[in-house]
Amino acid sequence: EVAVIAQDGTDGATLDAVRALLRRAGASRFTAPGAPVPEGALVVRLGAHRQTDDPLHALPSGGYTLSVGDGRVTVTGAGPDGLFHAVQTLRTLLRPDGRFTAAVVRDWPATAVRGVTEGFYGVPWSHGQRLAQLDFMGRTKLNRYLYAPGEDPYRQARWREPYPAERRAEFRELTERAARNHVTPAWAVTPGQAMCFASDTDLRALTRKLDAMWALGFRAFQLQFQDVSYTEWHCGEDADRFGTGPEAAARAQAHVANAVARHLADRHPGAAALSLMPTEFYEDGSTAYRRALAKALTADVEVAWTGVGVVPRTITGGELAEVKGVFGHPLVTMDNYPVNDYAPGRIFLGPYQGREPAVAAGSAALLANAMEQPQASRIPLFTAADFAWNPRAYRPQESWRAAIADLAGGDARREEALAALAGNGASSVLGAEESAYLRPLLKEFWASRTGGGEKAARAEQRLREAFDVLGEVPERLAGTPLAEEVSPWTEQLARYGTAGTAALDMLRAQDAGD
Known part of the structure; x- marks a missing residue:
């Protein structure tokens, strides 16, 4: 018998997760809320972490404390995410004999936003595969899923059009599953190949599309301009307003991003910060385009990059600091590992490596771009989750073996x-x-x-x-x-x-x- 004593307002998904875990451990009865605790029952307490100015006891958002022993499990979380993450750690302490290993844990994420991008070119994941991947992300404490398949026309050439009814129903289920796993669902749009940047009509069409995706449950957005030409506009007004060349392209992209950021702040104040994937997303150092974008872009917009190179062997803290200084905005590191669309005859199953701890700590978000093979992706993604959570203590080979065991x-x-x-x-x-x-x-x-x-x-x-x-x-x-x-x-x-x-x-x- 188990008595689960939860503080008022405890997240329902967390309560469901802890009860499911306890059933796996052999619990057959749960004491009714408020009833006396029977002698010999396991007592599980869930509550909010009491924050303090003392740095020894303060916890960042998403952190938690966990104590297991003497017939008790006590969990406190820094916010709802912290409690949910604590349950994932408790799951790893469950032994085959149905007992929990005694432990005292105080833990928190080094990277605030840690996640997965579905951004490859090829056959997109099925709806069922996405749902299963969100459950995997919840288990591994990843908290951002970016929907950006390369073969989805409704976020590219046909971005103005609404998704068909069947797809909208799938997105609703997707975002609900994400919420239960404490994952923020994000949607990326690539309008630059079919947009007049200077057109107020096109801007309104773009914000309407984002409103529609918000209504389906998406809570973060990215504008992608990685394939936009510096010399070709799609309407005469763009050349008249912005000119031509790299600096003109940067000003046009910033104009759209600033308008979208204002719209989200006014209409959806709970939205995560807007991010922008620039045309120059992997180059090194300062360029005319990057300087113009930094100058024109409002401060609350984050800028995405992939490191120095499309698929860099290493990403260093020095490189991140330099690029952050050039753009003058928080950086979203969108790592193109383990994605394999450029080498479809390969699957990349090695651990996440070659990224310095400062990359995790210094990024506004760290997102790993998955392969077309969702299950196989879980081996490297598991290790990327480990790195993002605690990069200084990350051990690639140990994490890799744990990833294989988990799968x-x-x-x-x-x-x-x-x-x-x-x-x-x-x-x-x-x-x-x-x-x-x-x-x-x-x-x-x-x-x-x-x-x-x-x-x-x-x-x-x-x-x-x-x-x-x-x-x-x-x-x-x-x-x-x-x-x-x-x-x-x-x-x-x-x-x-x-x-x-x-x-x-x-x-x-x-x-x-x-």
């Missing part, structure tokens, strides 16, 4: 198969060595053959076991949502496993003179 869901054979899949898809622009775990096994095998005996037999057995796992990856992942989306890669791994086993059999036959 396996407690199935040991599936986890072994996922480790093989991820280990053979770990390299990317960010670094790491492909199939690194096989190399020492191969080296040991060849080195031991000269001496023979028990040592050689053990080395062969270890390598054979690794090849066996590769050969079984499709079978071990069968029936999971991941299996279909990664089948081209798992089928190839199985071929490698079969080939490796055949090679070992051939060498054994040669040794025997067969």
Whole structure:
């Protein structure tokens, strides 16, 4: 029996999450609110953190305290998000035997806004995949989802048109699921290829579209101008009003962004800060375009960038500070990892790395651009969530192993198969060595053959076991949502496993003179 004692006003999604977790732990009865606590019952208390001016006890928004022991679980949160995050940590303390590991935790996010962009070119995620991804984001304490598929015409060339009724119903369900997971849903629009910047009529059409998306539950917005030409306007008024060239493009984009920011502030005061993806989103240093944009853009608009490069190997705190100084606005770091639309024959399953802690702490938001494969994306996204939450204590390999275990869901054979899949898809622009775990096994095998005996037999057995796992990856992942989306890669791994086993059999036959 469990007594859940929650402070008035506790978020319903948090209460549902803690009760579901307790049922998993074996709770069969919950004491009625206000009723006496039965002897021997587990007591779970949820409440607001008492803020103080003392820096040792103050908690940033989204932070929490958690104490588990002596038949009690006590949770305080800095706001509703903090309480929800505490429940996610409590979930990791649940042991297979139904007991909780005793712990005292005081925790908070280093990055205020941490999230995922669905911004790739290719087949967008399905509605069901997006809902499942929001549940994953809630578990991993990510709190921003940016909807920006490259193949959605209603946010690009046809941005003036309303979404069809079926899509609007899906968006309502999407934003409701986001709210339950304490994720802010954001919507990006790319109007620059079909807009007269100087037109008040077009501006009104744009703000009407944003109002419509607000009504569907979106609470943050981004204007994207990454593909806008400096020399081509879509109406004569633009050239008359803004001129031509990079500075003119910057002034036109700032004009639209400022008008949208004013509209959101007046009409939807609860909206998150507007962000703008500029045409020069990855260049280094100061340019005429960047200086003009910084001068014309109002202070409350954030500017997005991807680091120095579209998919940079590293992002440093110094680079972020320099670009922030050039733009003179808060920066939204939109990291193009693990997105794979530029290399569709690859899946990037290595951990998030090569980003200095100052990038997380210094960004107004840190968003990782996911792959077309939503389930496979969870391995690198899990690690990106770890980094964004606590970058100074982040350990990529440890986080990567935890990500694989999380995706396996407690199935040991599936986890072994996922480790093989991820280990053979770990390299990317960010670094790491492909199939690194096989190399020492191969080296040991060849080195031991000269001496023979028990040592050689053990080395062969270890390598054979690794090849066996590769050969079984499709079978071990069968029936999971991941299996279909990664089948081209798992089928190839199985071929490698079969080939490796055949090679070992051939060498054994040669040794025997067969």
